[in-house]
Amino acid sequence: IIGITVTKAENFPLWYQEVVLKAEMIEYYTEISGFYILRPAAMYIWNVIRKWFQERIEDMGVEETNFPMFLSNKSLEREKAHVDGFAPELAWVTKCGDRDLEVPVAVRPTSEAVMYPYYAKWIRSHRDLPLRLNQWNSVVRWEAKQTTPFLRAREFMWQEGHTAHLTEELAGKEVLEILELYAGVYEQLLALPVVRGTKTENEKFAGGYYTTTVEGYIPSNGRGIQGATSHCLGQNFSKMFEITVEDPNKQGDHIHVWQNSWGLSTRVIGVMVMIHGDDKGLVLPPRIAKIQAILIPVGIVNKTAAEDKAKHAEKVEELRKTIKKTGVRVDTDTRDGYTPAWKFNDWELKGVPLRLEFGPKDAAKEVISYARRDTGEKGTIPLAEISTKIPQLLGTIQKAMYDKADKSFQEHRLKLTNWDEVVPALDGKNVVIIPHCLGMDCEDKVKDLTVSKNLEQPEGPDNQRAPSMGMKSLCIPFDQPDGLVKGETKCLNPECSAMAEKWCMFGRSY
Ligand SMILES: O=C1CCCN[C@@H]1CCCn1cnc2cc(F)c(Cl)cc2c1=O
Numbered sequence: 001i002i003g004i005t006v007t008k009a010e011n012f013p014l015w016y017q018e019v020v021l022k023a024e025m026i027e028y029y030t031e032i033s034g035f036y037i038l039r040p041a042a043m044y045i046w047n048v049i050r051k052w053f054q055e056r057i058e059d060m061g062v063e064e065t066n067f068p069m070f071l072s073n074k075s076l077e078r079e080k081a082h083v084d085g086f087a088p089e090l091a092w093v094t095k096c097g098d099r100d101l102e103v104p105v106a107v108r109p110t111s112e113a114v115m116y117p118y119y120a121k122w123i124r125s126h127r128d129l130p131l132r133l134n135q136w137n138s139v140v141r142w143e144a145k146q147t148t149p150f151l152r153a154r155e156f157m158w159q160e161g162h163t164a165h166l167t168e169e170l171a172g173k174e175v176l177e178i179l180e181l182y183a184g185v186y187e188q189l190l191a192l193p194v195v196r197g198t199k200t201e202n203e204k205f206a207g208g209y210y211t212t213t214v215e216g217y218i219p220s221n222g223r224g225i226q227g228a229t230s231h232c233l234g235q236n237f238s239k240m241f242e243i244t245v246e247d248p249n250k251q252g253d254h255i256h257v258w259q260n261s262w263g264l265s266t267r268v269i270g271v272m273v274m275i276h277g278d279d280k281g282l283v284l285p286p287r288i289a290k291i292q293a294i295l296i297p298v299g300i301v302n303k304t305a306a307e308d309k310a311k312h313a314e315k316v317e318e319l320r321k322t323i324k325k326t327g328v329r330v331d332t333d334t335r336d337g338y339t340p341a342w343k344f345n346d347w348e349l350k351g352v353p354l355r356l357e358f359g360p361k362d363a364a365k366e367v368i369s370y371a372r373r374d375t376g377e378k379g380t381i382p383l384a385e386i387s388t389k390i391p392q393l394l395g396t397i398q399k400a401m402y403d404k405a406d407k408s409f410q411e412h413r414l415k416l417t418n419w420d421e422v423v424p425a426l427d428g429k430n431v432v433i434i435p436h437c438l439g440m441d442c443e444d445k446v447k448d449l450t451v452s453k454n455l456e457q458p459e460g461p462d463n464q465r466a467p468s469m470g471m472k473s474l475c476i477p478f479d480q481p482d483g484l485v486k487g488e489t490k491c492l493n494p495e496c497s498a499m500a501e502k503w504c505m506f507g508r509s510y
């Protein structure tokens with residue numbers, strides 16, 4: 001196996017592609033562009049996330065459902081208003097065998113139009129509320145933009161939750177509960193910090209009432225990235241699909257139900273690779289690592305006596321069992337014909353959080369040697385302490401990975417009140433938090449004003465020069481800084497005369 005041939009700093013997009021391929025997470029589906037095969041290394045991570053999230057939404061009373069993957073033009077017509085923008089992404093089935101279909105059907109890009117006619121049928125009385133269904137499936141969106149594994153694919157796996165409530169308050173409460181679970185997937189499983197907030201009118205789901213989001217940050221190119229979204233749909237869809245209940249307080253009156261929809265996709269895996277990975281390959285947070293510790297026998301060479309080899313192998317197997325008993329997902333690499341150095345590279349490429357080495361010298365000293373994948377730090381652990389020290393060390397690694405990413409995000413999230421500092425900040429691979437009027441046109445203007453002038457920069461080998469695109473709003477952080485006095489603080493856009501409404505996070509983005 002040759003390792004990664006480009007460094008993360010010299011060519012981030014190529015580095016990313018190599019890592020996901022050589023770490024055996026992805027195979028390109030070369031039959032049709034924009035589609036990817038997810039291999040066991042990726043599916044393991046997705047399944048850990050799925051189990052963690054599924055358990056928690058079940059505790060909330062969400063039930064599982066499975067709707068057909070095709071939708072008719074008729075039900076699409078119901079949400080025509082916002083579908084138009086998406087029409088180019090819709091994939092259609094128009095033939096079956098050698099016959100044209102009378103009525104072409106679309107492959108679901110999301111399932112509102114599939115599900116809500118049945119919500120209208122099932123929800124009659126307020127006693128039918130709240131209705132809370134989630135499905136794990138894949139959706140198809142024929143992206144026009146350049147696709148890339150996990151981050152932008154024409155088919156991706158996700159979960160889509162769709163709920164109905166009697167009041168705006170009940171819906172709003174759930175929107176935030178789900179958003180907290182999304183933050184938990186990032187912070188607790190993937191060791192990634194996210195900023196929680198509300199999308200602006202420009203960036204929200206047009207068919208909804210408001211969108212809440214968790215936003216990530218990619219240090220390598222300074223871009224923001226949307227992590228997952230939890231929307232309150234208001235009564236928009238219940239009016240389109242006539243989902244009503246009789247008013248419990250007023251006979252004869254009907255209430256359109258208040259709905260939410262929320263989704264998290266396999267994009268989260270790509271975000272984790274991009275942020276934690278290094279020039280040796282993947283770096284996996286222990287919580288989602290299929291193999292948390294790989295135990296590699298060392299110091300055994302051909303001339304080692306057969307009897308000593310056998311004894312050493314037994315000792316190694318014994319150590320594996322002891323470590324496994326602690327609940328650590330440990331494996332041994334006893335492959336013949338490969339040197340320890342070769343094995344070290346292989347497991348580093350695959351991102352295994354902890355390498356354990358055990359040789360005759362270690363045996364003599366009654367220790368096991370370790371090397372952390374995240375920092376490279378090496379050390380030894382007395383054999384008598386491995387049952388406590390190894391789980392502890394994995395916990396330390398998980399926290400250290402989060403803290404490192406969190407520090408980087410914090411250092412590159414600049415609160416600015418001087419417009420002239422904005423483009424230099426973006427070119428310095430930062431995202432910014434600025435006072436903003438939240439006007440849609442103003443936001444468009446801000447995007448145009450922040451197209452990087454640094455295109456004059458010599459086209460160095462460093463593709464890392466900040467992308468030239470302008471900045472988009474990422475979210476209105478729930479956690480608002482001080483210093484914005486309503487009615488007094490101006491919107492930071494020099495060409496806007498409006499007053500600032502909120503601090504808004506902007507950045508170049510995916
Ligand atoms: O983001 C989520 C979470 C899970 C459930 N759905 C919402 C909204 C989805 C928006 N959206 C996103 N993409 C779309 C693409 C399309 F081709 C069409 Cl027709 C519609 C849409 C569309 O409505």
Ligand SMILES: [Mg+2]
Nearest residue numbers: 086089141143
């Ligand atoms: Mg899209």
